[in-house]
Structure formats: structure tokens, C-alpha cells
Amino acid sequence: MSASAHAVVADLRDRIRQFDGRALRDRAVLPFGVPEIDERLPGGGLALASLHEVCGGGNDAVESAAAMLFAAGIAARTGGQVLWCLTRPDLFAPALAQAGLAPGRVLYVEASDEKSLLLCFEEGLRHGGLGAVVAEVARLSMTASRRLQLAAEAGGTLGIALRRFRHRREVGTFLLPTAAVTRWQVSVAPSVPLPVPGVGRARWRLELTRCRAGEAAEFEVEASDAEGRIAFSSRLADRSPAAGHGHFSASA
Amino acid sequence: MGISAPPPDARLVLVGREGSRRIVTAVSRPAETAGLRVGMPLTKAHALLPDILTMPADPAADAAALERLALWALQHYAPIVAPDPPDGLVIDTTGADHLHGGETRMLGGIVNRLSASGIFARAAIADTRGAAYAAARFLADPVCVVPDGAAGEAVARLPLAGLRIPPETVTGLHVLGFSTIGDVLAVPRAPLVLRFGALLGRRLDQVLGTVSEPVDPLRDPELATVRKVFGEPIGAPETIARYTAGLVHDLCKVLERRGLGARRLDLLFHRVDNSLQAIRIGTARAVRDEKRLARLICDRIETIDPGFGIEIMELTATLAEPLALQQAATSLIEEETADLAGLVDVIANRIGARRLYRIAPVESDVPERSVRRIAPLAPDDGATWQGRWPRPARLLARPEPIEVMALLPDQPPAFFIWRGVRRHVKCADGPERIFGEWWKRDVELAAVRDYFQVEDMEGERFWLFRSGDEEQATSGIGRWFLHGVFA
Numbered sequence: 001m002s003a004s005a006h007a008v009v010a011d012l013r014d015r016i017r018q019f020d021g022r023a024l025r026d027r028a029v030l031p032f033g034v035p036e037i038d039e040r041l042p043g044g045g046l047a048l049a050s051l052h053e054v055c056g057g058g059n060d061a062v063e064s065a066a067a068m069l070f071a072a073g074i075a076a077r078t079g080g081q082v083l084w085c086l087t088r089p090d091l092f093a094p095a096l097a098q099a100g101l102a103p104g105r106v107l108y109v110e111a112s113d114e115k116s117l118l119l120c121f122e123e124g125l126r127h128g129g130l131g132a133v134v135a136e137v138a139r140l141s142m143t144a145s146r147r148l149q150l151a152a153e154a155g156g157t158l159g160i161a162l163r164r165f166r167h168r169r170e171v172g173t174f175l176l177p178t179a180a181v182t183r184w185q186v187s188v189a190p191s192v193p194l195p196v197p198g199v200g201r202a203r204w205r206l207e208l209t210r211c212r213a214g215e216a217a218e219f220e221v222e223a224s225d226a227e228g229r230i231a232f233s234s235r236l237a238d239r240s241p242a243a244g245h246g247h248f249s250a251s252a
Numbered sequence: 253m254g255i256s257a258p259p260p261d262a263r264l265v266l267v268g269r270e271g272s273r274r275i276v277t278a279v280s281r282p283a284e285t286a287g288l289r290v291g292m293p294l295t296k297a298h299a300l301l302p303d304i305l306t307m308p309a310d311p312a313a314d315a316a317a318l319e320r321l322a323l324w325a326l327q328h329y330a331p332i333v334a335p336d337p338p339d340g341l342v343i344d345t346t347g348a349d350h351l352h353g354g355e356t357r358m359l360g361g362i363v364n365r366l367s368a369s370g371i372f373a374r375a376a377i378a379d380t381r382g383a384a385y386a387a388a389r390f391l392a393d394p395v396c397v398v399p400d401g402a403a404g405e406a407v408a409r410l411p412l413a414g415l416r417i418p419p420e421t422v423t424g425l426h427v428l429g430f431s432t433i434g435d436v437l438a439v440p441r442a443p444l445v446l447r448f449g450a451l452l453g454r455r456l457d458q459v460l461g462t463v464s465e466p467v468d469p470l471r472d473p474e475l476a477t478v479r480k481v482f483g484e485p486i487g488a489p490e491t492i493a494r495y496t497a498g499l500v501h502d503l504c505k506v507l508e509r510r511g512l513g514a515r516r517l518d519l520l521f522h523r524v525d526n527s528l529q530a531i532r533i534g535t536a537r538a539v540r541d542e543k544r545l546a547r548l549i550c551d552r553i554e555t556i557d558p559g560f561g562i563e564i565m566e567l568t569a570t571l572a573e574p575l576a577l578q579q580a581a582t583s584l585i586e587e588e589t590a591d592l593a594g595l596v597d598v599i600a601n602r603i604g605a606r607r608l609y610r611i612a613p614v615e616s617d618v619p620e621r622s623v624r625r626i627a628p629l630a631p632d633d634g635a636t637w638q639g640r641w642p643r644p645a646r647l648l649a650r651p652e653p654i655e656v657m658a659l660l661p662d663q664p665p666a667f668f669i670w671r672g673v674r675r676h677v678k679c680a681d682g683p684e685r686i687f688g689e690w691w692k693r694d695v696e697l698a699a700v701r702d703y704f705q706v707e708d709m710e711g712e713r714f715w716l717f718r719s720g721d722e723e724q725a726t727s728g729i730g731r732w733f734l735h736g737v738f739a
Contacts, residue, residue, distance in 0.1 A: 091647075098643060103637075106611070107596070109608050111607065120602070123602075124595065191707060200679075202738065
């Protein structure tokens with residue numbers, strides 16, 4: 001495309017965005033505070049008024065405990081009240097508090113089935129007064145995710161679909177496309193051995209497998225701290241910049 | 253009666269008049285065990301037990317008390333409630349039970365709450381009013397839910413008095429050799445109707461549900477109510493929604509005059525075929541906001557079956573609380589906090605208020621006791637869990653036994669097998685010793701759990717514990733369990 005054609009396309013995009021009335025909201029993002037990750041995301045962070053998907057990868061597919069803490073960390077950093085929709089009440093609230101989400105900020109909805117769960121999810125996104133809405137869903141169709149994405153845009157709320165599977169085999173269905181803006185896969189990685197006996201800070205392998213208007217990437221990070229912030233892995237951060245960049249295996 | 257009420261263990265009988273005779277119309281439980289029965293002459297009762305306490309029966313006061321009880325049920329359980337004199341309540345539970353945790357739990361709750369206030373109650377849910385009447389009065393179980401479509405079988409073995417027919421008819425049927433409802437159902441109807449009248453046939457049909465039986469719902473004149481009567485019956489959901497908005501507008505005006513806010517609204521639909529449909533919504537706080545209330549009701553219009561049309565819509569604020577005008581906070585003085593009451597109401601009306609909660613900390617070291625559910629709009633006191641030990645993201649409902657290889661007494665396991673997978677422990681933290689709470693149960697006096705956080709070769713982290721300190725047998729059985737999964 002020539003330069004003038006680029007300009008025309010950019011102009012058209014701008015005008016379409018203005019019709020939608022989401023030009024301003026689209027720009028609001030929630031940065032991770034980790035430059036290596038933020039520079040990979042369009043706008044420099046997670047788009048606030050949109051739907052994101054988080055799932056446990058590898059060994060974490062069934063319990064999705066790491067994915068849950070990752071989602072909790074994001075929700076904690078939005079600063080507002082959080083609606084947490086679930087169907088299986090095996091979540092242990094003190095762990096959320098340790099990931100920066102104080103008990104006074106979380107409102108739980110225990111739905112009896114997936115259908116009413118999605119309904120509550122959408123209702124929470126549409127309300128607009130919440131900081132984030134997290135829902136532990138197993139199935140998420142294109143239609144449902146599109147609805148949720150529109151609700152998130154309308155309410156200006158960050159939505160996180162935390163995918164939970166009954167069985168490791170179900171992970172295959174996860175690969176179906178959804179309307180979410182980003183899709184993260186969180187799997188656990190062995191922690192760095194400490195010089196003394198004990199368990200160090202947990203480490204995650206964070207795969208950004210889908211990102212609208214961005215590229216897929218993969219990171220090794222240290223788990224959320226008490227304020228919900230993840231940190232770039234110190235082992236990699238200590239390397240020289242050239243060697244560090246080699247670790248991003250970007251794939252479309 | 254207050255302080256002058258007789259003690260509950262008194263042999264109390266109520267005395268009424270039948271012509272010139274004085275007869276016993278009600279007996280207390282101790283009097284019944286002593287052999288007194290309803291319907292016996294007072295002189296006979298005195299002859300049996302000289303020391304009974306008698307009081308005059310007051311049917312008007314009884315009816316008024318039953319109406320108060322019906323009002324209580326109306327405000328707490330379902331939008332369509334009617335007193336069923338002399339001693340019953342009819343509640344149409346359609347669409348109301350899921351807000352109370354299901355039919356069995358709702359019935360159990362009603363019976364428990366009544367018995368807490370000294371009323372011995374029996375309750376049953378069935379497809380038809382007639383079947384529920386018989387099941388509540390004559391089944392052995394005080395709480396009974398008759399499954400869908402099984403009304404006929406459920407009442408077949410119950411006595412004839414469960415049919416709501418005059419005592420003379422019951423006696424006449426007994427003379428003919430009928431003793432249960434099933435006996436009457438099994439024979440041809442015509443000769444019986446010829447002999448005992450049409451009422452018997454109608455009651456039998458009402459038990460089976462082949463004839464509808466409308467409930468005349470209780471309405472308290474003190475409750476704020478607005479009505480809309482239609483010249484032509486309506487049925488389309490959009491039309492219902494439009495008139496609902498109008499009714500809500502009128503009701504809010506009434507509530508405003510009285511200085512009230514609605515906590516519970518009932519919208520009754522009188523259909524042209526003389527049956528009732530209802531929508532009930534509840535709010536977590538008193539509300540007088542037209543838009544919000546209309547939205548809550550309109551969310552549930554899909555549950556209404558208009559049949560051949562609706563001729564009357566009636567909106568009642570069944571439960572209302574004082575709601576004064578309040579100055580809204582401005583952003584100049586304090587930061588605006590989002591009001592979640594609207595969201596809480598919408599969700600609670602859809603899936604039940606019990607399913608919406610916050611989790612608050614409890615001062616307990618035992619993990620499964622350290623959380624409790626509180627109301628979604630409970631004020632935030634900023635409390636959180638104390639202690640720096642990490643807690644797992646997922647806590648298993650019951651600790652699962654695992655096989656381990658561990659060095660005793662204070663070492664974490666070298667490997668363990670959980671759900672058939674063997675995992676080698678790379679590193680571990682612990683033990684964190686948690687003692688039993690002796691003030692809860694005696695066996696917890698010496699109980700001990702030693703918790704370890706372990707990480708396997710893959711980086712997965714688990715929360716294991718050993719029950720007991722391996723020194724005293726009373727402290728635990730010495731087995732290992734897996735209690736939670738970390739990130």
C-alpha cells in the first residue's frame with residue numbers, strides 16, 4: 001500500500017471509531033508495570049473496557065490456581081470493587097487477600113449453571129460501577145464472548161473470563177476463537193532454588209496466545225505479590241539486554 | 253395474651269358452644285396426651301381430668317391470628333398466600349422456592365421458624381392445592397414434597413378427611429366401606445356423586461388437578477397497592493412491560509407520600525380464566541427509584557404465562573421500610589463510591605439472594621473455619637486475615653488422603669502420591685502447626701495439624717498436612733492429607 005492509501009485507511013478507522021463512540025475509552029489501559037510485557041500490548045497495557053481470557057496451561061489446566069491468582073492480581077490493581085462469578089465454590093478467599101484483593105472488595109456470585117453464570121457476568125460488566133468482573137467459565141462460545149465484550153465496552157469495565165476445565169482433555173476446546181481482546185495462558189514453572197531450605201516466590205510461564213492488534217508472546221514472570229503485581233523474572237532481568245530479548249519467542 | 257398466657261405444659265382446653273352444649277374445640281398437647289379430644293363435651297373432659305385449665309374459644313381472634321400469620325408468610329415467602337380456616341395456610345410457591353434454596357429447604361425453614369415461635373406446623377408441597385392439603389395433614393412426615401405428577405399416588409393411602417368434604421359425607425363413605433382417598437378414586441364416580449352431591453366429585457378432581465382451584469390471595473389494606481383493570485385482556489410482553497412501568501410510577505408516588513421505600517414488590521396478574529400469576533422481586537435496601545424497580549420486574553416478565561389474556565394487574569409493596577430523602581454526596585466533599593445495590597438486586601432476583609455474598613474473615617487458624625459468608629451489602633470493616641503464611645488458591649472441600657514418604661517427625665515428605673500421580677518434592681516450607689479448637693469439640697483438645705507448602709519438580713505447589721504430632725496418639729492419626737493447591 002502506498003503512503004496515501006495508509007492515510008486513507010487510518011482516517012477511515014478513526015471515523016469508524018468515532019461512530020462507535022469508544023475512541024476515548026479504548027485508550028484507557030491497565031499497565032502491568034513491567035515494561036517488557038507492557039510494550040507488547042497495544043496501548044501499553046490491558047485495555048480496561050474489554051474482555052480478557054485467562055486460562056491455566058499445562059498442569060494448571062484443571063485447578064487453574066495460578067490463572068486465578070493472575071486474574072486476581074489484575075483485578076486488584078483496578079482499584080475498584082470486584083464481582084467474582086463462580087460455579088464451584090473451591091476458591092479460598094485468604095489467597096485472594098494475599099494477592100492484593102482485600103475481602104471487602106470482592107462480591108461473590110455462586111451460579112448454579114453456566115448459563116446463569118454468563119448472565120451475572122454480563123450484568124456485572126454492564127453495571128459500570130465495578131473495577132473488574134471475573135467469571136470462572138468452562139465454555140465460552142463466540143456469541144457469548146461477543147455479548148460480553150459489548151457489555152464490557154458499554155459499562156467500561158474490565159472483564160476476565162477465567163477458563164476452568166473439568167478435565168485436561170477439555171483444553172482442546174479452548175482453542176476455539178472468542179471475541180476476547182487478549183488470551184493468556186498461565187502455567188507454573190519451577191521456582192528459583194533458594195540458598196536456604198524453603199520455597200521461593202512462585203514463577204509462572206505467561207503465554208499471550210492471542211492479542212487483538214498485537215502479537216503473541218511468552219514471558220517468564222514471578223507470581224503476583226501482595227499488591228497484585230507480577231515481576232519480571234529476576235534471572236532474566238539480570239541478563240544483558242541482548243540476551244534477554246532472545247527469550248521472547250513471538251509467534252503469530 | 254402476653255404475660256397472662258398459660259404455661260406451655262398446662263392441660264389447656266378451649267371451650268365453645270354447640271347449641272346448649274359446651275364442647276371442647278381445641279386441646280393443648282399435654283391435654284391430648286392425657287386423653288382429651290376435640291369435640292368431646294366439657295363435662296366428659298372434666299370427668300376424665302378434674303384439673304384442666306379451660307378458656308373460652310374465640311373464633312374471631314383465631315381467624316385474625318391466622319390472617320396475621322398469612323401476612324407474615326406473604327411478606328417472607330411467596331406473593332400468593334391465603335388463610336385456609338380454621339387452621340391452615342395456602343401458599344402458591346410457583347417461582348418462589350428458588351429464592352429460598354429449593355422446595356424442601358423452604359418448607360423446612362417455614363416449619364422451623366413457626367416452631368421457634370411455638371406453633372407446631374406441618375407442611376407439604378404438591379401439584380394441586382387438594383393434594384397438598386391432604387399430604388400436609390395426614391402424612392407422617394411433617395415436611396413433604398410430593399413429586400411432580402404424583403399427586404394421585406401420594407394421597408391414595410390417606411384418609412377421607414383429607415378431601416375437604418363435610419364430616420357427614422366422610423361418615424357416609426365409611427359406612428359404605430371406603431376408608432382411603434384411593435378407594436374412592438378407584439370406583440366409578442357417578443353413583444357416589446348421586447348419593448353425596450357434586451362437592452365430592454369436585455374435590456376429587458381438585459386433588460388430581462383436572463379442575464383448577466383459584467386461590468383468593470390475602471391483601472392487607474395497609475399495604476401500598478395500585479391496580480390496573482383492562483377493558484380488553486392484554487398478553488404481549490411489551491404491553492405488560494409498558495403497564496408495569498405505569499404501575500411502578502403510581503406505586504412510587506404512594507410510597508413517597510408515606511415516606512417509604514419498597515423492599516419487596518409483588519405484581520399479580522389476574523388472568524381471564526380466573527387463575528393468578530405473580531412476579532415477586534426483592535431489594536437489598538429500601539428503594540423508591542422507578543427505573544430500578546421497573547427494570548427488576550420487567551426482567552421477570554418472561555416467567556409469566558398470560559394464557560388467554562390478563563385482565564387485572566395489581567402491584568403491591570408487600571414489604572416496605574422508611575426511606576427518607578438524603579443528600580447525595582458530591583465529588584467536592586468526598587470521592588464518589590459506586591453504588592452496587594442495583595446490581596445486587598438484579599442478580600439476587602435472578603439467581604437467589606443466598607448465592608450472592610461477600611466473604612469475611614473469622615479469627616480461626618483452622619483453614620476451613622477461617623471464612624464465613626456475609627450479606628453482599630454488609631459494611632466493609634477493613635478486616636482481613638492475619639498471618640504471613642501463604643494460603644492456597646484452591647482449598648479442597650475435604651482434605652484428600654495421600655501416600656507419602658517422609659522423614660519423621662518434622663520433615664516434609666520426599667515424595668507423595670495424589671490422585672494416582674507420584675510427585676517428588678523439590679523444596680518445602682513448614683511445618684506450620686495448627687491446633688484444634690478445644691472450645692468447639694472435645695476431640696479437638698489435643699488435635700494438631702502440621703502444614704507444609706511443597707513444590708514438586710514441575711513447579712506445582714501443594715498444601716499438605718500431617719494429622720497429629722507423631723508423639724501422642726490423641727493428637728491425630730498420623731496420616732498425611734492434601735488440603736489445597738497453590739499457584
